[in-house]
Amino acid sequence: MILQQPFLLYLGDATSPLAVKTSRGIAQWRPDLCIGEYSNKNCTISLNVEQMTPEVAKKKGAKTFIVGLANSGGKIAESWISDIIIALEQGMDVASGLHQKLVDIEIIRNAAIEHGCQIHDVRHFTGAIPVGTGKKRSGKRLLTVGTDCSVGKMYTSLAIEREMKQQGFDVEFKATGQSGLLLGASGICVDAVVADFISGAIELISPDAAPEHWDIIEGQGSLFNPSFAGVSTGLLHGAQSDLIVMCHEAGRQFIKDLEGYKLPDLKQCIEHNLTVGRLTNPNIKLAGISLNCRLVGKEKGLAMIKDLEKRFGVPCFDPILTGVKNLVDTL
Amino acid sequence: MILQQPFLLYLGDATSPLAVKTSRGIAQWRPDLCIGEYSNKNCTISLNVEQMTPEVAKKKGAKTFIVGLANSGGKIAESWISDIIIALEQGMDVASGLHQKLVDIEIIRNAAIEHGCQIHDVRHFTGAIPVGTGKKRSGKRLLTVGTDCSVGKMYTSLAIEREMKQQGFDVEFKATGQSGLLLGASGICVDAVVADFISGAIELISPDAAPEHWDIIEGQGSLFNPSFAGVSTGLLHGAQSDLIVMCHEAGRQFIKDLEGYKLPDLKQCIEHNLTVGRLTNPNIKLAGISLNCRLVGKEKGLAMIKDLEKRFGVPCFDPILTGVKNLVDTL
Numbered sequence: 094m095i096l097q098q099p100f101l102l103y104l105g106d107a108t109s110p111l112a113v114k115t116s117r118g119i120a121q122w123r124p125d126l127c128i129g130e131y132s133n134k135n136c137t138i139s140l141n142v143e144q145m146t147p148e149v150a151k152k153k154g155a156k157t158f159i160v161g162l163a164n165s166g167g168k169i170a171e172s173w174i175s176d177i178i179i180a181l182e183q184g185m186d187v188a189s190g191l192h193q194k195l196v197d198i199e200i201i202r203n204a205a206i207e208h209g210c211q212i213h214d215v216r217h218f219t220g221a222i223p224v225g226t227g228k229k230r231s232g233k234r235l236l237t238v239g240t241d242c243s244v245g246k247m248y249t250s251l252a253i254e255r256e257m258k259q260q261g262f263d264v265e266f267k268a269t270g271q272s273g274l275l276l277g278a279s280g281i282c283v284d285a286v287v288a289d290f291i292s293g294a295i296e297l298i299s300p301d302a303a304p305e306h307w308d309i310i311e312g313q314g315s316l317f318n319p320s321f322a323g324v325s326t327g328l329l330h331g332a333q334s335d336l337i338v339m340c341h342e343a344g345r346q347f348i349k350d351l352e353g354y355k356l357p358d359l360k361q362c363i364e365h366n367l368t369v370g371r372l373t374n375p376n377i378k379l380a381g382i383s384l385n386c387r388l389v390g391k392e393k394g395l396a397m398i399k400d401l402e403k404r405f406g407v408p409c410f411d412p413i414l415t416g417v418k419n420l421v422d423t424l
Numbered sequence: 425m426i427l428q429q430p431f432l433l434y435l436g437d438a439t440s441p442l443a444v445k446t447s448r449g450i451a452q453w454r455p456d457l458c459i460g461e462y463s464n465k466n467c468t469i470s471l472n473v474e475q476m477t478p479e480v481a482k483k484k485g486a487k488t489f490i491v492g493l494a495n496s497g498g499k500i501a502e503s504w505i506s507d508i509i510i511a512l513e514q515g516m517d518v519a520s521g522l523h524q525k526l527v528d529i530e531i532i533r534n535a536a537i538e539h540g541c542q543i544h545d546v547r548h549f550t551g552a553i554p555v556g557t558g559k560k561r562s563g564k565r566l567l568t569v570g571t572d573c574s575v576g577k578m579y580t581s582l583a584i585e586r587e588m589k590q591q592g593f594d595v596e597f598k599a600t601g602q603s604g605l606l607l608g609a610s611g612i613c614v615d616a617v618v619a620d621f622i623s624g625a626i627e628l629i630s631p632d633a634a635p636e637h638w639d640i641i642e643g644q645g646s647l648f649n650p651s652f653a654g655v656s657t658g659l660l661h662g663a664q665s666d667l668i669v670m671c672h673e674a675g676r677q678f679i680k681d682l683e684g685y686k687l688p689d690l691k692q693c694i695e696h697n698l699t700v701g702r703l704t705n706p707n708i709k710l711a712g713i714s715l716n717c718r719l720v721g722k723e724k725g726l727a728m729i730k731d732l733e734k735r736f737g738v739p740c741f742d743p744i745l746t747g748v749k750n751l752v753d754t755l
Contacts, residue, residue: 166555167620192618224497227650227682284620287523289498291619291654319558319661319704323622326647327654351558354703365699373650 096188096213096275097156099125101147101180102140104132105162105173111243111349113138115190116161118272122251128155133176147176151183157213159275160189163243165320165350167192167216167285178204188213190271192285215274216282218294225292225331227373232302235380235424236334237312238366240356242321242349244342245385245412246312247272252412253338254309256421264307267298269328273311284313284324291327292373299332307424310334316365317357318348326369333373336380338420339363343397344388363405381408381420427519427544427606428487430456432478432511433471435463436493436504442574442680444469446521447492449603453582459486464507478507482514488544490606491520494574496651496681498523498547498616509535519544521602523616546605547613549625556623556662558704563633566711566755567665568643569697571687573652573680575673576743577643578603580714583743584669585640587752595638598629600659604642615644615655622658623704630663638755641665647696648688649679657700664704667711669751670694674728675719694736712739712751 102116110117120127120140129145132138147158158180160173169191177187177195181204187195194214195201205212235253237246247270254266266273268280279298286294299308310332314321329337341359348354357365363379370377382401386394394411401409408419433447441448451458451471460476463469478489489511491504500522508518508526512535518526525545526532536543566584568577578601585597597604599611610629617625630639641663645652672690679685688696694710701708713732717725725742732740739750 192620225651227685284618286619287615288617288619288622288655288658289523289615289652292651316657317703319623320556321620321623322661322700322703323654323656323658324619325654326657327619330650330653354558368696369653372648372653 096277097186099128099155100157100159101128101150101155101185102130102142102159102161103176104130104136104138104140105170106133106135107138107162108136110138112162112164113140114163114243115272115275116140116159118247119159119161119275122276128153131176133172135172147180147183147185151185155185157186157188160187160191161275162191163271169193169195169198174198174201177201181205181208181210184208184210186211186213188215188275190216190275190282192216216271216285218281218286222286222290222297223293224290225296227330230296230301230333231304232306232308234299234308234310234332234334235336235338236310236329236332237338237340237383238325238329239312239315239340240359240362241315241318241342241345244340244345245383246340249338249340249383249412249417250309250311252417253421256417257307257424260421262307262424263303263305264309267308267310269295269311269313280311283328284321288323291324292331295328295331316369317362319351319354329366329370330373334370334377335374336378337366337370338381338383339366339379340383340385342385342388343394379405379407380423381410384409384411386411386414427608428517430459430486431488431490432459432481432486432516433461433473433490433492434507435461435467435469435471436501437464437466438469438493439467441469443493443495444471445574446494446603446606447471447490449578450490450492450606453607459484462507464503466503478511478514478516482516486516488517488519491518491522493522494602500524500526500529505529505532508532512536512539512541515539515541517542517544519546519606521547521606521613523547547602547616549612549617553617553621553628554624555621556627558661561632561664562635563637563639565630565639565641565663565665566667566669567641567660567663568669568671568714569656569660570643570646570671571690571693572646572649572673572676575671575676576714576716577671580669580671580743580748581640581642583748584752587748588638588755591752593638593755594634594636595640598639598641600626600642600644611642614659615652619654622655623662626659626662647700648693650682650685660697660701661704665701665708666705667709668697668701669712669714670697670710671714671716673716673719674725710736710738711754712741715740715742717742717745
């Protein structure tokens, strides 16, 4: 799959920052690819990229319209369809990472055919995936895990990869979600594979490697999220990770979209991940804690980071506030 | 989906009893539906049902040819295809519970069209499945869990349902695998749904019910099976079970198909299931232990059952050797 660059990022009718995390990931990690952003009239979010219509974006050279939205269930909202059609009418390709496929919506498919455009449903891997075996693989692996969804696992993984590259490591980020794949990384949307093949999918994207090679594998969900813990479990087993980095959003009280569920205690969450991970790698260890300080702000965040370092005896950081050098220095 | 009865059970080229567990389940639970069995020349297994060709079976009234095989990955072997075609040429429908779809194999699809037969790929649920919510549901739920695959979770579930019916309970077995669905039970093959929807699928098949109604939910895999633990985790969360019954095969040393992996210790396996299950039902309890004594024999098996009852303080049974009355009496 090759996405034609550059992109127009679509924000739909998003009213929460978490809803546009896919578009935001692209704007943060590949700003050079982003011509502008576009949304429909009910949207209250902006990525601080220049706002423009598909018509203007096309004139400025945009080649692909990115449906950069993430929602529970991965459905395409009725209100987005006419905006997608407008982009196709301008001759842009359209890429989406949602569970529901663009090609399954007849008027979208017909518009793409009529205007000679490509449709990319990146969440759907078309190759064969084997059943996981749990067989020991060579090379080193670091997996980001979390107390919940949308706490910064992809951001943390990419920041670690970048810092390790700068320090001269042989390292590659492995995507397990739509945003990473839209950024052009290798990987599979693990939450979209057939349930029996979750761990097998991760074994496939992170195969045997040179002894000093690192795969930085992006985690998904949380062992404590009652909607998605199956995916997180299979991912942890398939990753066979030597190291985990626990990602947490300071100040978040409840599991995303499930207000009855309190976020797990950090210590309990770390220990449970190590217990589950030990099945396929008995030497799994906690490497560090990534604390997303968006909600609590800089001053309080830095104090919490200091406190967590004392409590857990591992490097703690916010990849945006402090960078990840203190973690990578220990590898 | 309605399967035309009666059936001819197909055993393919099976050389292990576990490979034909789907056909065996039907022969055990609905012998009245089974006209005979058929296999190809390399098969070394029999269900002690009358052996006959599709031609003879058709003359005796067989309407559906059941591809009653279970393998890791759910693939259709090359050697089965010609046997399936022979059945279609006799005018029989064909039903399979494998991941790989019969309808995706061109010569099978063409033969079905030519001979006016139906093809049923029962593993593939065609309706919409919601994301799991973890929201408390009314009614009571018992889930069978296990130390591994193929230890007797479906058999145990069906035996509990039968005994509860005899004792006058309002109870229904909910299938989560191919064999249960081929038996005509309601349910979904949970290992074939998209990974993000595992717990949602179980919430869908076991919805709110009357306070005294019991759903007996069939478990899959094991939290300690590195190939399939993602499925088992989502199933446990979606089931929100009040009670679990731990199923184990006495004498099994290694995880099925993965010789490097020892079976978990029974106590550790029970505690881990309760820990994981507590996320969606804080009151989850161990109701009993189902010990499959096939490998160790009656005398040794009965001694082990006695010993386990002392050790864990719950009813222990082999559904075939002893029945499940001691468990149901405690409900």
